[in-house]
Amino acid sequence: MALSPFRASFAQQMNFVNVTGKLGLPATECYNVFQDRKGYIWISTEAGLCRYNGSSLQVFGKSNGLPERGIYAYTEDRHGVLWLVTCRNRILMYQDGQLTEAAVSKQYQKVYPRSLTYSIQEYDEGRLILQNYSNTYIVDVAKQSLQRIYRKGKQHQFFFEKQEDRLIPVNADYSYNRELRLSGLEMIFMNGRRADTTKVFLNPPAYRPNKFLSCRSGGYFFCSFGERLFRFSAGLEVHMMPQKSSIISLYRDKSNGIWVGMKESGVNYYPSGNEPGKYISLLNGFSVSGICEDREGNVWLTTLEKGLWVCKNKRLLSFAGMKGLDRPANMLKTVNGAVLASIDYGTVRVLSGFTERSFDLPFNPSDKIDDMISSGKDQLLVLKGALTYINARFQKSGRPGIQIPYIGNRGKLVQTDSSEYYLLGFSTLHKIHHGKARLLFTLPDKGGDLCLISRDSLLLGCRKGLFSFTRNDTTLHKIPGVDKTVTRIVKASDGAVWVATKEEGLYQFVQNKLKPIGRELGLKTDIFFDIAEDRHGNIWLGSNAGMIRLALPLNKQAVKYFNTTNGLPANEVFRLAADSQYIYVSTVEGISRMPLSDTGNIYPPPVYLSAFKVNGKDLGKPAGKRTLAYNENNIELNFDVLSFDLESQAGLWYRINKGAFVTQKGNILKLDNLEQGDYRLEVYGVTADGTKSARPVILSFIVAPAFWKTWWFLLAVSLLLSTLIYVLLEKRIAQIKRKAEEKSKLSRLISSYKLFALQAQMNPHFIFNSINSIQYFILKQKEQDAYQYLSRFSRLIRKVLEHSDKLSISLGQEISTLKDYITLEQYRFENKFDYELYIDADINTEEVSLPPMLIQPYVENAIWHGLLSLPKGSKGKLWLSFLLEGALLRIVIRDNGIGREKAAQKKNHTHTPVAMELTAKRLQIVHQIWGDATIRVNITDLYDEAQSPAGTQVELFLPLNIQLPEEEIDVGY
Numbered sequence: 001m002a003l004s005p006f007r008a009s010f011a012q013q014m015n016f017v018n019v020t021g022k023l024g025l026p027a028t029e030c031y032n033v034f035q036d037r038k039g040y041i042w043i044s045t046e047a048g049l050c051r052y053n054g055s056s057l058q059v060f061g062k063s064n065g066l067p068e069r070g071i072y073a074y075t076e077d078r079h080g081v082l083w084l085v086t087c088r089n090r091i092l093m094y095q096d097g098q099l100t101e102a103a104v105s106k107q108y109q110k111v112y113p114r115s116l117t118y119s120i121q122e123y124d125e126g127r128l129i130l131q132n133y134s135n136t137y138i139v140d141v142a143k144q145s146l147q148r149i150y151r152k153g154k155q156h157q158f159f160f161e162k163q164e165d166r167l168i169p170v171n172a173d174y175s176y177n178r179e180l181r182l183s184g185l186e187m188i189f190m191n192g193r194r195a196d197t198t199k200v201f202l203n204p205p206a207y208r209p210n211k212f213l214s215c216r217s218g219g220y221f222f223c224s225f226g227e228r229l230f231r232f233s234a235g236l237e238v239h240m241m242p243q244k245s246s247i248i249s250l251y252r253d254k255s256n257g258i259w260v261g262m263k264e265s266g267v268n269y270y271p272s273g274n275e276p277g278k279y280i281s282l283l284n285g286f287s288v289s290g291i292c293e294d295r296e297g298n299v300w301l302t303t304l305e306k307g308l309w310v311c312k313n314k315r316l317l318s319f320a321g322m323k324g325l326d327r328p329a330n331m332l333k334t335v336n337g338a339v340l341a342s343i344d345y346g347t348v349r350v351l352s353g354f355t356e357r358s359f360d361l362p363f364n365p366s367d368k369i370d371d372m373i374s375s376g377k378d379q380l381l382v383l384k385g386a387l388t389y390i391n392a393r394f395q396k397s398g399r400p401g402i403q404i405p406y407i408g409n410r411g412k413l414v415q416t417d418s419s420e421y422y423l424l425g426f427s428t429l430h431k432i433h434h435g436k437a438r439l440l441f442t443l444p445d446k447g448g449d450l451c452l453i454s455r456d457s458l459l460l461g462c463r464k465g466l467f468s469f470t471r472n473d474t475t476l477h478k479i480p481g482v483d484k485t486v487t488r489i490v491k492a493s494d495g496a497v498w499v500a501t502k503e504e505g506l507y508q509f510v511q512n513k514l515k516p517i518g519r520e521l522g523l524k525t526d527i528f529f530d531i532a533e534d535r536h537g538n539i540w541l542g543s544n545a546g547m548i549r550l551a552l553p554l555n556k557q558a559v560k561y562f563n564t565t566n567g568l569p570a571n572e573v574f575r576l577a578a579d580s581q582y583i584y585v586s587t588v589e590g591i592s593r594m595p596l597s598d599t600g601n602i603y604p605p606p607v608y609l610s611a612f613k614v615n616g617k618d619l620g621k622p623a624g625k626r627t628l629a630y631n632e633n634n635i636e637l638n639f640d641v642l643s644f645d646l647e648s649q650a651g652l653w654y655r656i657n658k659g660a661f662v663t664q665k666g667n668i669l670k671l672d673n674l675e676q677g678d679y680r681l682e683v684y685g686v687t688a689d690g691t692k693s694a695r696p697v698i699l700s701f702i703v704a705p706a707f708w709k710t711w712w713f714l715l716a717v718s719l720l721l722s723t724l725i726y727v728l729l730e731k732r733i734a735q736i737k738r739k740a741e742e743k744s745k746l747s748r749l750i751s752s753y754k755l756f757a758l759q760a761q762m763n764p765h766f767i768f769n770s771i772n773s774i775q776y777f778i779l780k781q782k783e784q785d786a787y788q789y790l791s792r793f794s795r796l797i798r799k800v801l802e803h804s805d806k807l808s809i810s811l812g813q814e815i816s817t818l819k820d821y822i823t824l825e826q827y828r829f830e831n832k833f834d835y836e837l838y839i840d841a842d843i844n845t846e847e848v849s850l851p852p853m854l855i856q857p858y859v860e861n862a863i864w865h866g867l868l869s870l871p872k873g874s875k876g877k878l879w880l881s882f883l884l885e886g887a888l889l890r891i892v893i894r895d896n897g898i899g900r901e902k903a904a905q906k907k908n909h910t911h912t913p914v915a916m917e918l919t920a921k922r923l924q925i926v927h928q929i930w931g932d933a934t935i936r937v938n939i940t941d942l943y944d945e946a947q948s949p950a951g952t953q954v955e956l957f958l959p960l961n962i963q964l965p966e967e968e969i970d971v972g973y
Helices: 105-111 178-183 517-521 711-779 783-803 811-828 856-867 899-906 914-930
Strands: 016-018 030-035 041-045 048-052 057-060 071-076 082-086 091-095 098-101 117-124 127-132 136-140 145-149 157-162 167-169 185-191 194-200 214-217 220-225 228-232 238-242 247-252 258-262 267-270 280-282 288-293 299-303 307-311 331-335 338-342 347-352 355-360 371-375 378-383 386-390 412-417 420-424 428-433 436-442 447-452 457-462 465-470 477-479 486-491 497-501 506-510 513-515 528-533 539-543 546-550 559-562 575-578 582-587 590-595 607-614 626-628 635-641 651-656 662-665 668-671 677-686 697-703 833-839 876-885 888-895 936-943 949-959
Touching (some): 030 299, 041 071, 071 127, 082 117, 091 105, 105 136, 105 145, 194 238, 214 247, 220 247, 228 247, 338 575, 338 582, 371 412, 378 412, 412 447, 420 447, 457 486, 457 497, 539 582, 607 677, 607 697, 635 677, 811 856, 856 876, 856 949, 899 936, 899 949
Parallel strands (some): 030 288, 071 117, 157 185, 447 486, 486 528, 833 876
Antiparallel strands (some): 016 307, 041 048, 048 057, 071 082, 117 127, 127 136, 136 145, 157 167, 185 194, 247 258, 267 280, 288 299, 299 307, 338 347, 347 355, 371 378, 378 386, 412 420, 428 436, 457 465, 465 477, 497 506, 506 513, 528 539, 539 546, 546 559, 575 582, 607 635, 651 662, 651 677, 876 888, 888 949
8 A cells, every 4th residue: 555645734725716706896806805894895996996795786986986996005993984095196085985085195196106005004093104115104184294204224224113913114225235135134123212123134036025014913923025924023033934926915814814915826824823834825826915804704815817705714624626535525434533535436535634644545446435444453444345454554454354245335334342243235234243244134225324322222224214123133123203215323422313314304213213303403404414423522414404513402502504604615515524623524525624613603794774765765874763754655775784695695684663573585675555653673684594683773763644644634624624514503503593583583473463463452442441431421421521531541542552563662651551541440430449659769660661551451450350349438449569679570460359259259250351361361472472481470369367358469570671573563554
């Protein structure tokens, strides 16, 4: 057996992918790349400055503030202001989304207009330091002043100002002469007033290096000088690290690794500054002009020839660049702590950290290695149709091989004790004991895997499920629960037995039953190819969804996915193996390795609102709570989720008004046809593997109601409707009132006519009685009395006739008429009675009104039926009183006659008291016309002390003012 030469320590490769076209960069000549504090990636290209947010690229050109396309230097100060220097030494500022030219820019352009600026950095608070190919300058941002830093020395002296994390070249005034070759380059480090000096002996390069780059890693300073990289210790011990060509970029990453970009020679990566001899060479043939490791661990490289490259995981190294490890492995397993891989026929490779050893086996080169186990001092290989012993150097052992009947192109080997093995072939199971093979079972289908789960019990998997048997069994026992292909069975160090299937998920074999652990953990796939356990007890799964790590204790939070998002070259992982430091992975792209401690990307992605669009119009970023009109209810929100997974799109995790959270792919959130209301939107960014932002974007806005739904509009409409209803009601009420009034007027008119009719009936009655009196005087031959009576009667008739067309007259007129009437009655009945009139002093007889001839019937009734019936010799008395009682006029007609009872006995029953009936009807009509309940009549019989009738008293109550609508009545006079 021949041992192949030892591979160089930089034989492994990182998986860099060119993303120039994927991102849509405007040019392939790129000068630099960096990430700002917010998390955006900036790429400087020949065709403009680009900003990448993880989903889209924004290009800055002349249309949006970039005067020249080429940007050669950049920095971000502690206030978040981005400073840029163009290819024409123009100094620009980027702040709040705007590019502007600094005031000091024109001054700087005049200094060395042809000397390009390759570095701009923050010097200290408020000051920047610029380095061009000739000198170093300090810019005072506040004063907008420019000052050159210079320290004059000898031609072979080079001065540096030493800062905490870098070296600033103070002068570049030296030449390559004989003195430099003899005495060496004297490098002087200025630290305040202190100067530390060291010498470096160089073979003068073919050209003068004039771009000095520096950084610090651990306890060392690194400084570029042409094609050389110097490492300076704290004691100024110098270690020179030659590079293939001129250094054009230098970068220290977050793990203190050093990246050295060279012109046309790619980049050299030193994982540790403490071990300058160990490095990885990448992108050979390209000029690596810019280097950046972002917060997620992605490494970005710009090249002058082929644009932008990205490595998703610098810790995941690939052997794909090595012949024989660039294809899927037929065997990948850990034997005695070492990871063995077999890809080529007849070759075994031992993988360990940075090293790889290859052994060509002394067998038929067409034999494919299926499996290998340790067997005492030797190892046992499974070859096509044979088991072969080899020693630790992969040479033939002195022990004879074991020939087995055809087992196919697949074999799995399990050892039960020092002399007994089981070999699973293509469709058979053999038992090997003391060097002899015996066929035990013919399998139901193609064999998959074999595992010893206890001293006497084994599990066997094939394409038709899982089977168990013991060392003494002669038959296989089918285990229910799995009917499809079993790909791998592994017994872990804690005794748990894991079973992987190709279509039915992941199981644990517990108490002779299958437990669907994949479903309990919510794994994203049911297709598994391999299982491996590392020294920490973690279980690693190879699947079509990448590599999955299960940590203990098992729960959904213990599941971690590794796929192309995390740097794997492919998502289908066919084989796995672990040593003390690394997990090794076999995919269609070959074999890769990753540290066991790699946690993947757990950095929470920043999320920012980039556009607030309403009905398609961008309103800009809201400064506070925004109020939108009722028809501004179609909202599109664009977010920048700064996660740079170039395979899968980041998403959003949001909720509205403290509702349930909703997850969506993409960074555009559309809210259409929003109802009116107050909205509070809480939005997180989510990476492809489910890591969400540490802080959300919170937006508050109001969609105002339509004006016809606003309180003031509803109030106005309510008021308008109320007013309209009020007007209509008032109009209706007025109509009803008018109709009622017309009806009432008509009713009053009818009643008035009735009243006139009654008055007309009463007046003839009165006149008839008076004429009877006149006739009585004539018959008694009292002509003189008749003439006097007639004279008085005519005056009374005149008054009655004057009042006959009126519904009301004054109380004074009524009293005057009553006086004339009573006088006539006294004259007629020869003064058989006297009368007494009393008027309350508070009564104004001219202001009080009442219907005419209303009192006369009561007076007439008192005279005729009360006083005239008194016995002869008795003097009658009539009292007529007008009294004021509150708002009423109380009229009292009292006589000392015989009383109503005796008067009724003397009455002629055929006689009808017409006047009294007419008066009662008149009062009733008056009450109907005026609707006044105070109009009433009380009649009281009077008695003396002996309870003998002593007269009658009539009380008539009337309102003080009865305004009768005389103008509405036409009586025809």
